[in-house]
Amino acid sequence: MTDSIRVLHVDDDPSIGDLTADFLERIDARFQVETATSADEGLERLSETDVDCVVSDYDMPTLDGIEFLKRVRKRDEKLPFILFTGKGSEEVASEAISAGVSDYLQKNPGSEQYELLANRIRNNVERTRAKREEQRHLNAIETAREGISILNDDEQFVYLNDAYGDIYGYDPAELEGEHWSLLYRDEDVDRIESEILPLVENQGFWEGETVGLRADGSTFTEAHTLSKTEQGDIVCTIRDISDRRERERQLERKTARLEALFEQSPDMINVHDDEGTILDVNQRFCESMGATKNELVGKKVWDVDTNFDREGLAELLSGLDTAEMLHASTTFRRADGSTFPAEVHVRRLDLKKGNRFLVITRDVSEHEAQKREIKRQNEQLEAFASTVSHDLKTPLATAQGYLELSRENDSLEYFDRIERSHERMERIIGDVLWLAREGHAIGSVEPIELPEAIDAAWEIAGGAEHPMSLEIDDELGSIDADPDRFRQLLENLLSNAIEHGGTTVRAIVLSDGFAIADDGPGVAETNRERVFDRGYSTTEDGTGIGLAVVREIADAHEWNVRITDSRDGGARFEFTDVVEASSPATPR
Numbered sequence: 001m002t003d004s005i006r007v008l009h010v011d012d013d014p015s016i017g018d019l020t021a022d023f024l025e026r027i028d029a030r031f032q033v034e035t036a037t038s039a040d041e042g043l044e045r046l047s048e049t050d051v052d053c054v055v056s057d058y059d060m061p062t063l064d065g066i067e068f069l070k071r072v073r074k075r076d077e078k079l080p081f082i083l084f085t086g087k088g089s090e091e092v093a094s095e096a097i098s099a100g101v102s103d104y105l106q107k108n109p110g111s112e113q114y115e116l117l118a119n120r121i122r123n124n125v126e127r128t129r130a131k132r133e134e135q136r137h138l139n140a141i142e143t144a145r146e147g148i149s150i151l152n153d154d155e156q157f158v159y160l161n162d163a164y165g166d167i168y169g170y171d172p173a174e175l176e177g178e179h180w181s182l183l184y185r186d187e188d189v190d191r192i193e194s195e196i197l198p199l200v201e202n203q204g205f206w207e208g209e210t211v212g213l214r215a216d217g218s219t220f221t222e223a224h225t226l227s228k229t230e231q232g233d234i235v236c237t238i239r240d241i242s243d244r245r246e247r248e249r250q251l252e253r254k255t256a257r258l259e260a261l262f263e264q265s266p267d268m269i270n271v272h273d274d275e276g277t278i279l280d281v282n283q284r285f286c287e288s289m290g291a292t293k294n295e296l297v298g299k300k301v302w303d304v305d306t307n308f309d310r311e312g313l314a315e316l317l318s319g320l321d322t323a324e325m326l327h328a329s330t331t332f333r334r335a336d337g338s339t340f341p342a343e344v345h346v347r348r349l350d351l352k353k354g355n356r357f358l359v360i361t362r363d364v365s366e367h368e369a370q371k372r373e374i375k376r377q378n379e380q381l382e383a384f385a386s387t388v389s390h391d392l393k394t395p396l397a398t399a400q401g402y403l404e405l406s407r408e409n410d411s412l413e414y415f416d417r418i419e420r421s422h423e424r425m426e427r428i429i430g431d432v433l434w435l436a437r438e439g440h441a442i443g444s445v446e447p448i449e450l451p452e453a454i455d456a457a458w459e460i461a462g463g464a465e466h467p468m469s470l471e472i473d474d475e476l477g478s479i480d481a482d483p484d485r486f487r488q489l490l491e492n493l494l495s496n497a498i499e500h501g502g503t504t505v506r507a508i509v510l511s512d513g514f515a516i517a518d519d520g521p522g523v524a525e526t527n528r529e530r531v532f533d534r535g536y537s538t539t540e541d542g543t544g545i546g547l548a549v550v551r552e553i554a555d556a557h558e559w560n561v562r563i564t565d566s567r568d569g570g571a572r573f574e575f576t577d578v579v580e581a582s583s584p585a586t587p588r
Helices: 014-027 039-048 065-075 090-098 112-142 162-168 186-203 245-263 283-289 313-318 365-391 393-409 415-438 450-460 483-499 546-556
Strands: 005-010 031-036 053-056 081-085 103-106 147-151 157-160 205-213 219-228 234-240 268-272 278-281 325-333 339-351 354-363 446-449 469-472 478-481 504-510 513-518 560-565 571-576
Touching: 005 014, 005 039, 005 112, 014 031, 014 112, 031 039, 039 053, 039 065, 053 065, 053 112, 065 081, 065 090, 081 090, 081 112, 090 103, 103 112, 112 325, 147 162, 157 162, 157 339, 162 205, 162 234, 186 205, 186 219, 268 283, 278 283, 283 354, 339 365, 393 415, 446 450, 446 483, 450 469, 450 483, 450 504, 478 483, 483 504, 483 513, 483 546, 504 571, 546 560
Parallel strands: 005 031, 005 053, 053 081, 081 103, 469 504
Antiparallel strands: 147 157, 147 234, 205 219, 219 234, 268 278, 268 354, 325 339, 339 354, 446 478, 504 513, 513 571, 560 571
């Protein structure tokens, strides 16, 4: 949802009101927060402008938060209202719930409370908007000029709009639970049963003309569409075309839209009674639950819905109006014991044989996985911003310093150092971008000469500017690797060796790979896995991403990497299972 969220915050302490507004608007740019210092001022604001949510303190002069809530509810029963108070008690909470509060949150020290408040506001506003949108859809069907009805598996009406009843001369409630044959002459019933319904069963759709029978015994020609949903219900759309055949095309378009509406509905369906006993399930429900229809029918809803409150069942269902749809997020348990997150939509059907509850369920595992992935990406982007703002300062300051010296001395001798600082900044940015955007991905591999690649990386890492030497085994040959990612690996590895001191860095040939060793302080055995974690660093100005990049690039090439002690007591990074080049490397 990208629309702005307009919030009215009422608190008799203006400093708290302003502070809360500042935090909310910083947490979510969609928030537009207005403040008021009394309930009376808040009511005046509500009469002047529309808001999406009210956040109110409890302990205020003249009118407290509960009385303010009651007056708001007289104006708008659905407007989200959150009681955000420092005077919390069970009595206050109970009174607020009785008055119709949407949410209740107690003030606590620290900024975390504003994150929680922001989440509560978002959830309540989004839920209210969704209900309003759903009601608009329902109103659209109810006010449609076409007659629309739904038949269950027993070919009985479970839903009719007013237009459907009007066309046949019945009140819709009179037809709910009745068999469709009530509305047709005997000869037309025979035709529908022998010709039309078999086509609907086999093809899922039928369109044509039939003769309807009104309550007063008169008949009329009707344009008739029958479509079978994935749940097995039949959607009936009719229009009296006795004198309106010219509107047939409009009927087809509206029927098609209605059919699309039902086809896109969640496809797991079960029906249960007041006591929570499952009476019927569709085939998709069986497939999703890993059980047969016989195994599921007769179970209680709490046998499959792990969050269902059996004690509150009667109260919950008895308060559900037939025009109301109940929504909940829950968890379903399959026959094998595994679970999956689900969104359920419940509607009460008031039938002659008793209340029935139609439950439409959607598996939201993929949606939850997407939310987790978005969260992971956001965390990576936050890490990127933090790293760029902190870790680019050193090479940037170095470049600026040498640039000033060049200007003062009118000399070009410092340009090489400036260039290396820029290369280091480019490497840091490249590392973080790769971690944030690509993760474990590498490009195509090609033969690479190890001595040449290590020499080039040593130069970029600034090895020539340090009192250290680089020794490369003569036996090092060529390997197959992604050139860009392998350059990142070497630059990060050699920079790590340079940053941790020592006098010599050695590139060593192994039987199935290579190693980079130094004579610095080494890595304690207890930290040898942690150093590869993102954000872990043993120095105050370390990025905490260099060795994470090394590990992920090695993993992407399907190499093994481990840290041991070098012969001189420093760190030795060994890369094994490295594929030797299948052809000579191209000189660079």
